[in-house]
Every structure is written in structure tokens, then in C-alpha cells.
Ligand SMILES: [Zn+2]
């Protein structure tokens with residue numbers, strides 16, 4: 001394991017001092033990719049970063065993990081795991097990015113590439129550029145939906161007739177495979193269905 005670079009160690013000190021939080025151990029490794037990834041285990045007192053080549057993304061990743069570190073420890077079944085990326089988390093995270101040298105555009109791009117829902121939080125927090133990024137994403141999703149051809153009725157509603165086909169069971173009328181809970185239900189009592197698809 002490589003030693004964490006000086007800037008990373010001093011960033012951990014600054015952020016924890018600012019929040020009056022205990023210090024985590026910082027584990028630091030390298031990988032030959034552009035982006036970094038991280039993991040925080042509050043119960044183990046550990047923040048781990050696998051650092052890619054992009055220095056801004058390294059900083060973003062470390063601050064993202066520190067936002068987990070500063071978030072209240074989860075209780076119940078999720079104990080020991082990191083907390084969800086919720087509104088409270090992103091309030092902390094975008095605050096850290098802003099105060100510790102991650103440009104808004106880099107924060108938005110880095111977060112939304114990993115967690116698309118981050119844009120909703122960034123927009124609520126008034127992060128410059130978030131409104132536009134959120135609108136663009138919404139428009140892209142809508143266009144993708146519009147490009148999808150509409151589903152049509154390929155075989156009208158009919159009584160299902162189960163037949164064996166090697167390992168599978170099919171409906172003899174429309175030919176579709178029947179599996180899982182549907183198959184168990186149709187074995188118990190007869191049923192009807194429609195075959196929809198792209199014409
Ligand atoms: Zn996270």
C-alpha cells in the first residue's frame with residue numbers, strides 16, 4: 001500500500017478539524033485509470049481511496065469519502081456500511097467540494113457520472129450549473145424514451161396452454177416462455193394473457 005500524499009493527509013486533518021470530528025486512518029492505493037474510487041468504514045475508522053490519474057477526481061473522491069466519514073453512523077441492519085447518498089449527505093459533500101478546491105463543474109460531472117440522483121440534490125443546494133445539468137439529463141432521458149418504439153399487441157388475449165419445450169415451458173398459443181411465479185400460478189389454475197412486443 002502506498003503512503004497517502006501530503007496534500008491528502010493535510011486535507012483530512014483540515015476537514016476533520018473544521019467539523020470537530022475524529023481522524024480516520026487513510027488508506028491510499030493507485031490504479032492506472034483516470035477516475036478514483038473510495039470506501040469509508042466508519043466502524044473500522046477507515047477511509048480508503050484507490051487513486052486514479054486525474055488529480056481533481058482524486059480530491060473529489062477523498063472529499064466524497066470524508067462526507068461519509070462526517071455523516072452520522074447508520075444504525076440497524078446497515079451498520080458498518082456507508083450511509084446512503086441522501087439529501088443530508090450531499091449537503092455535506094457539496095459544501096466540502098466548494099470549500100476545499102473542487103470546481104463546481106468538476107463536482108457536478110464527477111458526482112453525476114457515479115450517482116445520477118446527485119444532480120437533484122445539487123440543484124436543490126443551488127450549486128452553480130446544477131440546474132442546467134439536471135435539465136439536460138431530464139431531456140436526454142425523455143428523448144431516449146421517445147426513440148423507443150411503442151409496444152403493440154402481437155397475439156390478442158387468450159387462455160394460456162402450457163406445453164413442454166425441452167427444459168422450458170411455453171404457451172402453445174403465442175409461443176412465449178412461461179417461468180417462475182407465473183408458471184407456478186398457471187400450473188395451479190388456468191389463466192389468460194396477451195403477448196405484447198415491438199411489431
Ligand atoms: Zn459514497
Ligand SMILES: [Zn+2]
Nearest residue numbers: 171173174175
Ligand atoms: Zn400465450
